[in-house]
Amino acid sequence: MAIVASTSLSKHPLFSSSFLPASTTPTKIFSSKLRFRETEQIRFRLSTFFNNPGFLLMASKEPVGLTTELGSDKIETAVGVENGCGMFDEMKHRFLSFKKKKFMENLEHYLNLSNAQTPKFMVIACADSRVCPSYILGFHPGEAFIVRNVANMVPPCESGPSETNAALEFAVNSLQVENILVIGHSRCGGIRALMSMEDEADSSFIQNWVVVGKNARLKTKSAAHNLSFDHQCRHCEKESINCSLLNLLTYSWIEEKVEKGTLSLHGGYYDFIDCTFEKWTLDYEGSNLKESDKFAVRSQSFWC
Numbered sequence: 001m002a003i004v005a006s007t008s009l010s011k012h013p014l015f016s017s018s019f020l021p022a023s024t025t026p027t028k029i030f031s032s033k034l035r036f037r038e039t040e041q042i043r044f045r046l047s048t049f050f051n052n053p054g055f056l057l058m059a060s061k062e063p064v065g066l067t068t069e070l071g072s073d074k075i076e077t078a079v080g081v082e083n084g085c086g087m088f089d090e091m092k093h094r095f096l097s098f099k100k101k102k103f104m105e106n107l108e109h110y111l112n113l114s115n116a117q118t119p120k121f122m123v124i125a126c127a128d129s130r131v132c133p134s135y136i137l138g139f140h141p142g143e144a145f146i147v148r149n150v151a152n153m154v155p156p157c158e159s160g161p162s163e164t165n166a167a168l169e170f171a172v173n174s175l176q177v178e179n180i181l182v183i184g185h186s187r188c189g190g191i192r193a194l195m196s197m198e199d200e201a202d203s204s205f206i207q208n209w210v211v212v213g214k215n216a217r218l219k220t221k222s223a224a225h226n227l228s229f230d231h232q233c234r235h236c237e238k239e240s241i242n243c244s245l246l247n248l249l250t251y252s253w254i255e256e257k258v259e260k261g262t263l264s265l266h267g268g269y270y271d272f273i274d275c276t277f278e279k280w281t282l283d284y285e286g287s288n289l290k291e292s293d294k295f296a297v298r299s300q301s302f303w304c
Contacts, residue, residue, distance in 0.1 A: 151190025
């Protein structure tokens with residue numbers, strides 16, 4: 001942004017006292033007291049001033065005062081802007097391609113979606129950029145109501161309000177989804193943070209969130225204490241999914257629907273190293289959840 005020195009401007013005839021109409025009282029712009037002829041003079045002088053090479057030269061000078069400290073940052077900012085434009089140009093191309101090849105070719109479907117959504121699935125997945133559930137599992141618009149957070153965790157009901165249980169409430173009670181799928185994945189940074197914790201509470205936002213999975217951490221430390229840290233993290237990635245499935249049942253309106261058979265809870269694990277997917281379903285009837293936090297599973301499958 002160009003900075004024009006006030007001392008230079010004050011010498012220009014546009015800003016001299018002779019430029020303004022002679023009057024003992026201030027003139028209101030656009031008032032009836034400003035004659036048409038004077039208005040035209042202002043317009044003419046403004047046009048002359050801003051097209052004057054002297055003004056352009058003045059505007060191109062180095063900024064004065066604090067702005068001179070920016071120095072080399074100008075070049076970096078310009079490069080950043082150019083790179084940002086390039087990324088958004090690519091994003092624009094992708095959007096227009098989507099509009100042409102998908103939206104316009106399925107116009108009736110998208111018009112129906114504009115009136116209402118009736119997804120059969122709610123998906124709780126990790127925020128990790130490598131594990132987009134729609135891309136991996138091929139969900140089309142309107143098929144899945146998706147919430148993503150760090151380490152795909154579901155806090156228990158007693159933890160209080162969060163964006164995850166707000167989404168759960170809407171999906172289960174308003175959208176009437178029939179399935180909830182919690183998807184974990186390999187090399188999860190959130191699980192690694194959980195397994196690295198020494199205390200249950202910390203000033204870090206991340207650690208204060210992943211502590212939701214403390215039961216998965218305890219079970220992993222007990223069952224896999226003799227394994228390497230990396231193997232413990234992999235074990236915890238799957239254990240955390242099961243803990244989230246159990247936490248879902250702490251919401252009375254979820255457990256009620258699961259008990260009636262109108263809602264099913266599923267776990268999924270995506271390994272992006274060798275591109276495999278494991279899927280299982282919580283067997284509510286076959287589990288004794290009143291006496292134990294262990295549950296039976298059914299419909300296990302491995303996709304590779």
